[in-house]
Amino acid sequence: MAPPATDSFPLLRLDGVSKWFETPRPLEALRSVSLQVKDGEFVSIVGPSGCGKSTLFNLIVGVEPLTAGAIELAGETDPVKRRLLAAYMFQKDLLLPWRDVVANAVLGLEVSRACPRTEARARAMVLLPRFGLEGCERHHPAELSGGMRQRVALLRTLLLERPMLLLDEPFASLDALTRLDLQDWLRDTWHNVSLTGTGRGRGALLVTHDVREAARLSDRIYVMSPRPGRILGEIAVSGSRDAQSLLAVEQEVLTTLGAAEVS
């Protein structure tokens, strides 16, 4: 299947990215990974646990240095500048237990001094209903369910209004029903709220080991091998997203993964 025809510029481009860890012992984490996320695209990377998906994100935001290759994000190759162009959401919600919902959501705006405190709070408050958090603004993380906590984490990520959204298994720690709910909700929010629009375009990259999650959410899926992580294949998802086509996508992902295991 060919990737969807689009003349959008690549928002994120990885070119032959490799990563070796030297300590505690030499370990090849990623081998020559090349991929793109175009403006407006929601892309997933599917792979088994430990295939270096999280390492890939750390490379994109410049937390770890590259061993080889190049990364360009919204036109920037400098890792220090890239850091502020991506909004990173983790598997753990990483909410600060001493801050209430709104104070957690505005953490990014607060440290970047993007806007005055009262304005930051106001911007978060406006979005609470859409995130299913209306009336919870004064609640502390301990009083929230896992799904609500993850929504606060996503709100914190989106309020940064950065071009690139990086999602590192954001729903992996949730129960199956909550996960389905949040996936639907994320798809709607992604399509209807252009929070990441800054004039430099927007895109999302999701890493997950959940094939169905990738199929439900993405426009395109990269399949990654076990360590060292390599891109095994690329699968485009049709716009219809009915049960039949989702199943076909799932099948294709599994075939790509399986083919690698056999060879």
Added chain:
Amino acid sequence: MTADTRVEGSVRILRQVPRVLLLWLPPLALVAAAVASWEAYVQVSGISPVTLPAPSRVLDASYGNRSDLWDHSLITLYEAVVGLAVSVSLGVLLALLVDASGLLRRALYPLLVTSQTIPIVAIAPLLVLWFGFDLTPKIVVVTLYTFFPITVAFASGLASTDREALVLMHTLGASRVQTLRALRIPQALPYLFTGLRIAVTYAIIGAVFGEWSGAREGLGIYMLLMKNSFRTDMVFAAIGVTSALSLLLFLFVGLLERLVVRWR
């Protein structure tokens, strides 16, 4: 009634006792038993009250000298609290320095540990020599006793920051100082309180010890004076007050922790 049903019966009764009582009953019962046998021993043996006064006599003497005890207690409490305040400031500062750089950590840690090997028995009289008979030497002794657990606890709290949370702060664009203020210091507060709880149990003893080496007022010098005038009952009274003050401070720190660390 068999032994089994009797045991079951008493278990049932015990279950009905409020949990608070169950919590406090065993230590209180033990203390009561100890005091009762002490009293009995003194009454039966006819031992001189200078060697070992009966608890009843100690209570009597405490009540009779309550205004003296009160005045000296206030001095000792004041020294302990000021010493603790110095320790918390010093401990937090040292922990932040140790945390700030590997070089500082390597430079400071051996000195901090060595400071705890100084025999305070030997140094307390010297402190009196240097700082005189007023409050300073006592506050120094209290600080010497208490800054270490605070420093170590807070430093390990700072060191225990979640790695992913650090990456989060980094990607949010936070500077080192912002990360410290927004994430690492609040996260280390429960550790600081653990250190503080250990420190308060030393604080009153430290103050009493400082006074013992030379003072005008305070429970330590009061104990010494009473011992020298063969008022063993008053020595015991002062010991009781010392313990009570330590417990009071300990409870106060617990209360403070509940107020500050609300998210736990």
